[in-house]
Amino acid sequence: MKHLYTHFLLVFALLVGTVLSASAFDFQDGDIVYLINEDGTTATVTYTVKNNKENYAGITEINIPSKATDPATGKTYDVTTIGTYAFYSNNSITKITIPTSITKMETAAFGTLSKLKQIHISDLKRWCEITFASATSNPFYGGSKMLYLNGEVVTDLTIPAGVTEVMPYAFYKCNIATLNVGNDVNIIRSEAFKQCPNLMTVTIGGNVKTLGNDVFSGCNKLASISLSQSVDSIGKSCFVNCKSLTDVVLPDDIDYIAESLFDGCNGLTNVHLPANLEIVGNISFRGCKALQMIEIPYGTSSILQSAFYNCTSLDSIALPPTVANIEYHAFYNTAWLNRQPEGLIYIGNVALGYRGTVPEGTRITLRDNTVGVGERAFYQQAGLESITLPFTVVALGDNSFGYCSGLKEVHAQMNHALEMGYINTVTHEWTVFNQLDYDNCTLYVPKGLKSLYEDSWLRWARFTHIVEENILAGDVDGSGKVNVSDVTMLVNMILGSVPMDEEAADIMKDGKVNVSDVTALVNLILGVIIY
Numbered sequence: 311m312k313h314l315y316t317h318f319l320l321v322f323a324l325l326v327g328t329v330l331s332a333s334a335f336d337f338q339d340g341d342i343v344y345l346i347n348e349d350g351t352t353a354t355v356t357y358t359v360k361n362n363k364e365n366y367a368g369i370t371e372i373n374i375p376s377k378a379t380d381p382a383t384g385k386t387y388d389v390t391t392i393g394t395y396a397f398y399s400n401n402s403i404t405k406i407t408i409p410t411s412i413t414k415m416e417t418a419a420f421g422t423l424s425k426l427k428q429i430h431i432s433d434l435k436r437w438c439e440i441t442f443a444s445a446t447s448n449p450f451y452g453g454s455k456m457l458y459l460n461g462e463v464v465t466d467l468t469i470p471a472g473v474t475e476v477m478p479y480a481f482y483k484c485n486i487a488t489l490n491v492g493n494d495v496n497i498i499r500s501e502a503f504k505q506c507p508n509l510m511t512v513t514i515g516g517n518v519k520t521l522g523n524d525v526f527s528g529c530n531k532l533a534s535i536s537l538s539q540s541v542d543s544i545g546k547s548c549f550v551n552c553k554s555l556t557d558v559v560l561p562d563d564i565d566y567i568a569e570s571l572f573d574g575c576n577g578l579t580n581v582h583l584p585a586n587l588e589i590v591g592n593i594s595f596r597g598c599k600a601l602q603m604i605e606i607p608y609g610t611s612s613i614l615q616s617a618f619y620n621c622t623s624l625d626s627i628a629l630p631p632t633v634a635n636i637e638y639h640a641f642y643n644t645a646w647l648n649r650q651p652e653g654l655i656y657i658g659n660v661a662l663g664y665r666g667t668v669p670e671g672t673r674i675t676l677r678d679n680t681v682g683v684g685e686r687a688f689y690q691q692a693g694l695e696s697i698t699l700p701f702t703v704v705a706l707g708d709n710s711f712g713y714c715s716g717l718k719e720v721h722a723q724m725n726h727a728l729e730m731g732y733i734n735t736v737t738h739e740w741t742v743f744n745q746l747d748y749d750n751c752t753l754y755v756p757k758g759l760k761s762l763y764e765d766s767w768l769r770w771a772r773f774t775h776i777v778e779e780n781i782l783a784g785d786v787d788g789s790g791k792v793n794v795s796d797v798t799m800l801v802n803m804i805l806g807s808v809p810m811d812e813e814a815a816d817i818m819k820d821g822k823v824n825v826s827d828v829t830a831l832v833n834l835i836l837g838v839i840i841y
Contacts, residue, residue: 337380341369344378345393353378353387354416357395366397370404376411392419392447401425406449410436415447422452430458435470442479445501450483453507457484465508469495469515476502478522483507491515498525500545505529510554514538521548523568530554537561546570546591553577556600560584567594567617576600583607590617592637599623602645608632613640615685625649629658634682634705636660656680659702661687668693670716676700679820683710692716699723701756701784701834702818706730712744721754721779725792725834727766740769748772754779784834786814797831804828 335343335356344353355374358365366372379386389409394416397403400423407430420426429449431437442448449455457464468490469476476491478499487508491498493515500522503509512526512535523545526532533554542563549555551574558578560567562585569591572578576599583590583605589612595601596619603626604618612635618624625645641647641657652666654674660682668674668688673696676683680700685707688694696719697711703724708731711717720743731742739745753773755763760778763770770776786796786803803810804823817827817834 337378337382339375339378339381341366341372342374342378344380344387344389346380346387347391351387352390354391354393355389355396356393357398365395366400366403368402369400370402371407372397372403372405373407374409374412376409390414391416394418395421397423397449399423404428405430407431408437408449412436412440414441415443417443418446419443420449420451421446423449424452426452426455428456428458430461432460434459435473438469438473438476438480440480441477442482445479445482445504448479448482450481450485453483453485453505455483455485457481457486466490468492475499478502479504481506487511489513491518493517496520498522500524501527503529507531510534512536514541516540519543521545523547524550526552528552539563544568544571547573550574556580558582562586565589567591569593570596572598583610585609588612590614592616593619595621597621602626604628606630606633611635613637615639616642618642618644620644627657629660631659631679631681633658633660635707636662636682636684637707638685638709640684660684660705663687664691667691671695673719674698675721676703678702679818681705683707685710686712688714690714695719697721701725704728704730706742708732708741709744710742711746712741714743714746717743717746717751719752719754720773722763722770723756725756725759725784727759727763727770731769733768738768740772742769743772746772749774751775752777784817784831786811786817786831792831792835794835797828797835800828800831 336346337344343356343358345356346353377386378389389411390413392415396419398418398421403423404425405428410433445451465486466488467486469492471494473495475497478501480502482501483505485508486506488511490513495515495518497520501524503526504524505528509529510531510533514537516538517540519540520543524547527547527550530553532552539561541561546569549572550570554577555575556577557580559582564584565586565588567590571594573593573596578598579600585607587607587610592614593616596616599622601621602623605628608630609632615637616639618641619639620643623645627646654664655662659679661676661680662684668691670693672693675698678700679702681702682705687710689709690713692715694714695716698721701723752775754777757778757780760776763776784792784796787799800815803815815823817830
């Protein structure tokens with residue numbers, strides 16, 4: 311009997327503990343239960359039964375007060391937080407009113423409220439300043455919910471004066487049609503307007519500098535956006551799947567098109583890229599199937615992996631000579647690439663790749679003025695026996711000559727041993743020539759530069775056989791050296807003071823001899839990389 315009694319007490323204690331943990335709140339005022347915060351003066355709206363769909367069961371309207379009173383002590387607290395799981399999975403609430411005292415909403419505070427249609431507030435500025443821990447913190451989560459400001463439905467939203475930043479998730483899935491961001495705003499944080507289902511027009515104020523990640527992603531009705539020239543940073547995926555967007559002018563101070571920026575914008579027909587652009591990021595325009603032409607501005611250096619992947623209508627691509635680095639699948643399944651004939655394919659001054667199979671024993675000399683070799687350009691081309699890289703090359707893509715099992719000669723005419731491509735930290739393999747048989751491939755370098763290549767740690771130094779050959783780019787006067795005398799000779803040739811030797815004088819190898827060749831020669835002497 312004593313044993314049964316002890317067992318009963320244990321079970322009872324466990325049941326009591328379960329009930330207390332499931333209904334862990336400090337006091338109830340009206341329909342709402344609260345936790346007292348650590349400061350002892352503020353309170354958090356909390357759940358009645360955690361993870362249970364009976365949480366606030368049967369209540370259709372919730373009016374959160376700015377203050378709540380504990381009936382047991384008579385003490386009044388400022389209500390500042392809506393806590394984790396506070397209204398999670400409620401199936402009865404249709405309307406909720408949130409006071410200006412709220413400064414924070416925690417994760418899953420409003421997760422999956424299937425019948426909630428109206429969110430009422432009285433101060434839009436205070437709403438923009440709330441800290442939302444996640445998307446599920448926001449009562450708009452789940453979609454099809456309207457914002458009411460002082461009893462009036464809001465479809466045309468203007469961020470009010472005094473707001474300097476719009477917080478993450480602030481209007482996530484909000485049912486607005488137009489957005490006007492005022493001139494006081496400097497930053498719009500991540501996912502602030504993500505998946506707003508009816509948002510069609512956006513105007514960004516003149517002082518906004520930063521748009522965070524995913525700010526407008528999934529706004530599939532967004533057809534027009536006006537970006538101020540003040541914007542100098544746009545986060546990744548900011549416009550992903552904005553399928554109605556047709557025309558975008560990006561501000562000139564943006565230097566990096568972020569990853570996935572316009573991914574899936576299949577209605578985009580025209581985009582004006584920034585004047586100061588340096589890098590076009592990974593999958594930034596992937597699937598923009600209506601895009602027919604693109605003009606990359608001068609000064610851009612890199613187009614990263616799959617940037618224009620599956621842009622099936624893209625047929626006109628203007629690329630400046632400054633682009634040297636083009637990564638794998640950057641132009642995959644574009645109309646331009648699909649119409650290229652078999653053989654070596656160039657875009658701009660970059661050897662992009664080889665269409666078809668390189669015949670066995672092939673020797674390829676890249677054309678003069680080549681500045682880069684694309685990622686995987688000759689990948690697994692076993693027929694390639696010899697490759698000559700002109701002195702203008704500044705970039706070799708990852709695996710550009712990977713698994714070229716028949717490669718026997720590499721002629722590197724550069725006066726600088728390129729530190730391009732990755733070094734595998736495990737195998738110490740240089741991925742430009744991944745899996746190359748270095749013992750059976752000879753590296754030929756310009757006269758006098760063998761030691762330079764031998765000192766390039768784990769890169770060119772991997773070649774067992776490095777041989778100097780009589781190639782000295784810039785030796786205009788034929789002295790066997792490249793120095794200021796060659797500059798003088800070149801200037802005299804251009805002025806007509808001495809006979810023109812076009813082969814020696816055409817430093818840029820563009821079929822012309824002019825001041826550009828003088829500049830290139832000076833840079834060559836100074837050791838500056840030539841673009």
